[in-house]
Amino acid sequence: MSSCSQGQIPVDQAVAVIENLNQAREGANQLKDLLKDIIKSKPTAGKIMDEIIEKLSSSLSKLECCKAASDPGPTVRGGSLCSDDRRSEISSGKRKAMPIPISDGRGANRRRSQASPGKTVISETLEDGRVWRKYGQKRIQSSSHDRSYFRCTHKHDQNCQATRQVQKSEEDPSKYNITYIGEHTCRDPSIFHQIIDMPDTKETSNSFLISFGQTSYNNHMKTIRQETQVQMPMPSSLQSAGTQDCSEEVLSNLTPGSSPADCFMLGDELAALVGPTCHALNVGSIRDQHDMGSSLHSSPRSIEMGFMPNSFAQLDQDYMLFGFDKEDDDFPTT
DNA sequence: TTGATTTGACCGGT
DNA sequence: ACCGGTCAAATCAA
Incomplete structure (x- = not known):
């Protein structure tokens, strides 16, 4: 019996629900467009519409994840759930002096596949209700701003694979382009x-x-x-x-x-x-x-x-x- | 003391 | 070879 990873919704039902939610979201977007004049005079209405769309999107993404989890597919990081549990193997000293054998997982698929770009949002704040831990920052060739890399705080204790990339917007540096990759499987x-x-x-x-x-x-x-x-x-x-x-x-x-x-x-x-x-x-x-x-x-x-x-x-x-x-x-x- | 952040190195994909 | 994602020791902060 194929069911979602939480063991609550059969996949065939999830597919139907996804279809319905997609239609609902589409309708909400159209409605928002139709009501844009009203929204100008009543920003609260726009906020409510945004919240509706956001909730639908959130539910959709959860169900999509649920559906995907039931399908055999490529794993995100070479199939290793504990790929970064190497800290205990490197007890002390500089990493440079420590040759890493291929068999310990370092040679595994370390770079995330670019086939799944994730969902990008523009936000004025980095707060999104989740608890993130920064694990890297890089200067990106195509951008004048550094890109920061965050993973879910519960990556280790709950094996949550969610990550996000944060970069200041090129157009408006007061805003952030936040790309979410992977779904939260933790219970924060x-x-x-x-x-x-x-x-x-x-x-x-x-x-x-x-x-x-x-x-x-x-x-x-x-x-x-x-x-x-x-x-x-x-x-x-x-x-x-x-x-x-x-x-x-x-x-x-x-x-x-x-x-x-x-x-x-x-x-x-x-x-x-x-x-x-x-x-x-x-x-x-x-x-x-x-x-x-x-x-x-x-x-x-x-x-x-x-x-x-x-x-x-x-x-x-x-x-x-x-x-x-x-x-x-x-x-x-x- | 402990957890989070910084930052250079490492690694895989293109 | 270059680029970008991730690792992990060093460092910082509470």
Whole structure:
């Protein structure tokens, strides 16, 4: 049985969905074009259209990846999943003095095939909601600006193959041309926002959010269905005393600018705060469930904790997320 | 101390 | 041989 790598959607259905999404995106683009005069006077309308198109594109790319994953095809990097695990072999000293045997993988397909140019976007910011790690920078012949190379932070811990290339725009150096290559296969909590953004999808029907903060979590959170959201003031004891321990099985999902010290333990106090309003959450027992995947994501503006029973593969089911704003600004959208 | 960035070297494709 | 993508030691920063 051929199915997507997440084991959720049969490929034949995925193909049909891709077809529908393509038509929907095409229609949205046409609609945007037709409404361009209205969009000029009401930029919000244009923004909404852009978001719709973006969501469709995002869903499409995920499904395309899903479909591609089911087809036998060339591997991205010579089929080696651990091609750069050579650090342990080169213990110390200059690399120049260390001849590398062909058999260790260095002779493998090191350069990515140019047959897959990736998806290029122009952005004023490098932020896109993902956590990237820079691994190189090169002066490019055809450009006056250097090109920077980023890989997903979770390349090693989750074998995520996503990379991006960032280059300042030739036309407008204040903007960046960002080329995304490969799909994220990691489960970065940043994508929780994308899930939360889609209140009508199946994904959120089983998700829960507790948001602490002086104001609503942000505009994203306003879209969450009422029955799965609990708003409450930030407990003072969590602001201070609760920050010293981080014994959860926390993945390295911290965004730049954050620190491990931002993590905190959710305890019985929170369970008491949640109370019967959110009886589906057995907060007191969460930290005792060792087979539960959990992750923590923090940024200068918010802290989120996600808990997924059993494995990341079941992200869509019984997913729980906690978060609160440190400030009452809108959460950065990317 | 640990994780991220820098930067020259290495390597494969053209 | 050249170009561009990636590696990894050195360095930086928190």
